[in-house]
Amino acid sequence: MKLPMTLGGLMVAAGLFATSAHADKLDDIISSGTLRCAVVLDFPPMGSRDESNNPVGFDVDYCNDLAAALGVDAEIVETPFPERIPALMSGRVDVGVASTSDTLERAKTVGFSVPYFAFENVVTSNEESGINSFDDMKGKTVGATAGTFEAIALQAQVEEWGEGEFRPYQSQADVFLALSQGQIDATVSTSTVAQANVKSGNFPGISVVGKAPFDIDYVALFTNREEYGFINYLNLFVSQQVRTGRYEELYAKWVGGELPDLSAAGVTR
Amino acid sequence: MFDTALSAHDLLFLAKGAGVTLLVTAISVAFGTILGILCGVFRFQVGPYWASPVTFILDIFRSIPLLIQLVLANAFLGMVLKLRMSGFTIACGVLTLYTAAYCAEIVRGSIGSVPGTTRRAGRSLGMTWFQDMRYIVLPLATRVALPSWIGLALGVMKDSALVYVVQVTELLKSTQILITRLQEPLFLLMICGAFYFLISFPIARFGGYLEKRWSND
Amino acid sequence: MFNYTFQWNQALARLPQMLDGALVTMQIAILSMAIGVLLAILLTGCRLSGIRVLQGFAVTWVEIARNTPALFQIYMAHFGVASFGIHFSPFTSLLIGITFNNAGYLAENFRGALKAISDTQSRAGRSLGMTPVQAFRYIVLPQMLRIAYLPMTNQMVWAILMTSLGVTVGMNSDLYGVTQDLNALTFRTFELFAIAAVIFYVITKVIGLGARLLATRLFRY
Numbered sequence: 001m002k003l004p005m006t007l008g009g010l011m012v013a014a015g016l017f018a019t020s021a022h023a024d025k026l027d028d029i030i031s032s033g034t035l036r037c038a039v040v041l042d043f044p045p046m047g048s049r050d051e052s053n054n055p056v057g058f059d060v061d062y063c064n065d066l067a068a069a070l071g072v073d074a075e076i077v078e079t080p081f082p083e084r085i086p087a088l089m090s091g092r093v094d095v096g097v098a099s100t101s102d103t104l105e106r107a108k109t110v111g112f113s114v115p116y117f118a119f120e121n122v123v124t125s126n127e128e129s130g131i132n133s134f135d136d137m138k139g140k141t142v143g144a145t146a147g148t149f150e151a152i153a154l155q156a157q158v159e160e161w162g163e164g165e166f167r168p169y170q171s172q173a174d175v176f177l178a179l180s181q182g183q184i185d186a187t188v189s190t191s192t193v194a195q196a197n198v199k200s201g202n203f204p205g206i207s208v209v210g211k212a213p214f215d216i217d218y219v220a221l222f223t224n225r226e227e228y229g230f231i232n233y234l235n236l237f238v239s240q241q242v243r244t245g246r247y248e249e250l251y252a253k254w255v256g257g258e259l260p261d262l263s264a265a266g267v268t269r
Numbered sequence: 270m271f272d273t274a275l276s277a278h279d280l281l282f283l284a285k286g287a288g289v290t291l292l293v294t295a296i297s298v299a300f301g302t303i304l305g306i307l308c309g310v311f312r313f314q315v316g317p318y319w320a321s322p323v324t325f326i327l328d329i330f331r332s333i334p335l336l337i338q339l340v341l342a343n344a345f346l347g348m349v350l351k352l353r354m355s356g357f358t359i360a361c362g363v364l365t366l367y368t369a370a371y372c373a374e375i376v377r378g379s380i381g382s383v384p385g386t387t388r389r390a391g392r393s394l395g396m397t398w399f400q401d402m403r404y405i406v407l408p409l410a411t412r413v414a415l416p417s418w419i420g421l422a423l424g425v426m427k428d429s430a431l432v433y434v435v436q437v438t439e440l441l442k443s444t445q446i447l448i449t450r451l452q453e454p455l456f457l458l459m460i461c462g463a464f465y466f467l468i469s470f471p472i473a474r475f476g477g478y479l480e481k482r483w484s485n486d
Numbered sequence: 487m488f489n490y491t492f493q494w495n496q497a498l499a500r501l502p503q504m505l506d507g508a509l510v511t512m513q514i515a516i517l518s519m520a521i522g523v524l525l526a527i528l529l530t531g532c533r534l535s536g537i538r539v540l541q542g543f544a545v546t547w548v549e550i551a552r553n554t555p556a557l558f559q560i561y562m563a564h565f566g567v568a569s570f571g572i573h574f575s576p577f578t579s580l581l582i583g584i585t586f587n588n589a590g591y592l593a594e595n596f597r598g599a600l601k602a603i604s605d606t607q608s609r610a611g612r613s614l615g616m617t618p619v620q621a622f623r624y625i626v627l628p629q630m631l632r633i634a635y636l637p638m639t640n641q642m643v644w645a646i647l648m649t650s651l652g653v654t655v656g657m658n659s660d661l662y663g664v665t666q667d668l669n670a671l672t673f674r675t676f677e678l679f680a681i682a683a684v685i686f687y688v689i690t691k692v693i694g695l696g697a698r699l700l701a702t703r704l705f706r707y
Contacts, residue, residue, distance in 0.1 A: 090347020147670030167656035173449035181568035334650035455569035469553035
């Protein structure tokens, strides 16, 4: 009788000890041996699937690099754009490597690292629509991916124009499908995605026609906003990726062309 | 139209999605039915007044879109309670309660369809409540309930298409993933629809057949 | 109690927008139900017509509507038919998808209801000199609608719940779409969707109550 009691006491004490020594997310990831990244996989070249439906892309490689730096295995969790933050908040993933714009509104809920990539937004139109610039979209039916930086900006623009229609689709793929089918006349998306989709040849009759006058869309890694230790690690990791030339290497591999500057002029972050 | 880039590998990918659909359905229907029978018997036994809390809770699952139920359960368990649960578990949990809510209605209705005189006759022969339920109500009520239950099970299979929202890659989601890569929406959607149809149609027909056969007497 | 800070104020401030969305949701449900009932009556007529082609058409419609997911039907109404160059707005696609589904299920309900009406009645009508269509219209139809009334109310609730699937075809003015848009802006997922759930609950209850009141007016004899 006495032995089980002692054992029980020991276990309770051990339990108390384990909870009192506060393990933060960084510790949790290292001890669990797996880093779970939220990645959007219909967003080429940042994330997509190859012929055997395995995840590939810039964000996938970035997640693998981060896992390697932490000395753990990477697990890619596919999340559609609108589900990125819920996936993090519900503990299904540890970090988002999902081309997420670091808006102030979102920073009220999640914690962002420094930018790890920067997008420019461009207008892609269906050739039959006769749209040749951003302003030509006035009064037309346009669409973008629900919950993204460019969708929020474009919707506001359509409301400001006071004519035309805005349609948010659930995924980038649905947007380009709708565009090539002629359901929408034009879309605003990040230049990398637009180029990748036009080049893929999957969508006949669409072309990139010009830049969208939105701010440069800096995207950052994100995790729970109170995990300062982990955010600090992420910041250093982003910096190291640039310093070691890995960022340039990945950019050349997946995107190509002129390397975007990750720092805004005149301010530190 | 049949000139497609769909490879054997992609078909396997679709089959995997179909497997997930069937697995989620099987788990939810199994647990949901047990829970539904318990709730249904309870509701019939204690009367509408005392059963009202159970009735109210079950009614919620029938009055709110499944999509919202899934999003809310996911947000509540994960964001508020900080429980680490897989999307699969949440999907099965929500669908189980969803099934139970409808199943309880079916069970209650079918017990009510057993004539009171028949049951009283059984009780007056000295049967206990359990014997009455087991030998009189169960066989008679099952005849009424089974066709509707088959309909419910098929309904849950079709509704399981919504679990994509908690990151479960079931059949429709797998189809969308392939559409992204192959850009053959119509063809792939037809395959997906045909799969649901081929599972659902024969079973629905079988349910209709049972209903017809059993309603003769 | 919870390691989570609820920010109901932020979500409640958006209530007017969500109520606007609820109106659109009800609009779609009511429209889809009205058209669905008419189509279901037509389909029932097709089934009774004895003409092979019409019967085949009606059976195909009903079986596809009943044996594939509603989400699939709506997705098909937007992206599927566009492969033939037919374009519908998200609103129309959603309306078509739900109406297609409603008509299929209602036609099946009507068929069940018809079994309860003995055909001696329509034969009696015919012997009074009514045409088959007149006999259907004045003798069978009123009884059929009355017997199928309860399943029709259930289908109405279904129609309300199905509007939430519109987001998959780019719909953002209905209750679910509005909620999702707000969620993308603020990420207060739990609060926003909890409010949406309450609104949906109230709508379905109001419809149930309304249907019962309507029934006492329609069927008093």
